[in-house]
Amino acid sequence: MIALLRRDLAIAVRAGGGFGLGLAFFLVVVVLVPFGVGPDTATLTRIAPGILWIGALLACLLSLDRLFALDFEDGSLDLLATAPIPLEAVVGVKAVAHWLTTGLPLTLMAPVLGVMLNLPGQGFVWLVISLALGTPALSVIGAFGAALTVGLRRGGLLLSLLVLPLYVPTLIFGAEAARRGAEGMAVNTPLALMAGISFACCALMPFAAAAALRVNLR
Amino acid sequence: MLSVSNLAIARGGVPVLEGLSFALNAGEALVLRGPNGIGKTTLLRTLAGLQPPLAGEVHVGEDVLAYAGHADGVKPTLSVTENLDFWARIFGRSEIAPAIAAFDLEGLTSRAAQNLSAGQKRRLGLARMMVTGRPVWMFDEPTVSLDAASVALFASAVRTHLAGGGAAVMATHIDLGLTEARVLDLGPYRAAAGVGAAEFDSDEAFL
């Protein structure tokens, strides 16, 4: 399993792996927002947590369709399914690799972009904490969507349609926690609820995703 | 090591083979023959447990089979050593030198797989079977894009494996020079269209 994680990370960071593409997309989305809503700093301060969360979510979505598709196309997925590692673990490891190459960098980059959106000082800590707790859920829910659409020709578009409604609870609680943090309110409730969703997803979604993968490999 | 009784399989919901029974013992090789579309790939995938049979049973132990499909499962950005090392670790092993030697990949170990020729890439995919440590090898058209010398390499690797108590099932059209291999012609097991096919599942009869 460590070998799988190391391989996925190696593939992601090497040339053509698409690492950094999500980060660039995140940057572009956040930079575009002030052009759309105007440069008024008070407005930007108010919407900054939400924009950063939505930007992170979309950036995460961008790389999802490659999660299993590449391994499916070159036959690796067949071989992994016949390997001694359970498919659930394969899904889990791949989701972890996805998080390490997308969710984690996005979380670390968010404060920098927060400065550009004039996020109040007290909000930075909670923004980072909410993203750190929420992005694993985004990765593992996305892995489920990717597993459903792995063999399909127009999978990418369908993947977004399937995954976005599943992201709603995480987005609501995550953005709410970040917003309350920025406004100096108590963040306990939304943060706890989001952490709960995140843990439950990480525990259960690999099973659903593995079931979908098995069906798709048939 | 592997036995099949009264197996029926379907591709895309259409039955292709039925009434298939055979057994494979240690040291034996089985070559599957038959025209395109008869269901060789489907049979291999069923044996590998990737898809359920329509009827009948496949008896095979845990962690016995290793499967090599049409695609090599080779990652283009990783080197030959990295690719083999990865699969060895997935199967809980670490020894890759014999596989590199058997398929004449010594000069290519540090080259990225995307810079290999089609035949070299194929050899890498076949070498992968050696690092799995599994006793029963299954190949789907292993000799595609291999030249005569490489085919001989492959045949000798299989022969060594058989001599060591292993077994192999392969779907192939060309003669590998494996004289000891049994040939199984799938023609007689072709599922009859219409009759018989409807009975396997009352739901499938529809109306």
Added chain:
Amino acid sequence: MIPDLGKYAAEVASAYAVSLVMIAGLVWFSLRQSAKVRAELRRIEAKREQKNG
């Protein structure tokens, strides 16, 4: 015949109109699809009968 709907006449009437149109559309679509598939099936089965019989 039409009851006095007061100042909200437009809202109420449009709600009924939109809903009825959508239901009618769904029913029409389902019926048409049913008829199409039924005809197609009949055609194929007739062809099979001919070939077999």
Added chain:
Amino acid sequence: MQDDPAALKYSRMKSLWEYANPKKFMQVSGAMLPWAAGLSALCLVVGLIWGFFFTPDDYRQGSTVKIIYLHVPAALMAINAWLMMLVTSLIWLVRRHHVSALAARAAAPVGLVMTVIALVTGAIWGQPMWGTWWAWDPRLTSFLILALFYLGYMALWEAVENADTAADLTSVLCLVGSVFALLSRYAVLFWNQGLHQGASLSLDKEENVADVFYHPLLVSIAGFVLLFFALVLLRTRTEIRKRRLQALMNRERMG
């Protein structure tokens, strides 16, 4: 053997599952369809005409209260259609009855239309009451999310070529989607407390809706339930025929 209670029970159970056999289903549904269609038309006509022409205006909401005869039944069916899909998906995953999977597929577009009706009538009703067409009210938002789930479910059915694979994948999606739809419902409640009035229908109906409005509403709900039932029967029959057609064409190509 017949006296053995277990065997008797088994034979009864078997007789229940017999309706999941496509042939049996076609016979029974064919006989039931005209009745279901006729009854639903009757109930809808009576309920909606009663509601539209012969109910008084509400003292607060004026004549907009008449929208309730569309809004509430549609909303009810939007949720129940998803529940029915959840149950049939489970049956497919556990017992592999094709009819069950096809019924789930047949119900999805009906559920989507019901959801859209509930949303549109809600918006039309909300305009004079709340002063805006669309409010990010928890209930409206939940229905919007539900509509997205229906869309995704239907798109997945369309996208997968092999029918059994599609049935498996959509069933898994339906299960996971149900959990997330419920989660979203609570998340949305947390996010915005909303303008919407409480559920119009509950056991202590006296508190919510007066009898004058309540009786035609019940008829209208019965009409929507029957309409849903009839449409699902009709569409399931179509889906079964499509599968049969596919099987015949496959066999043609083989032989």
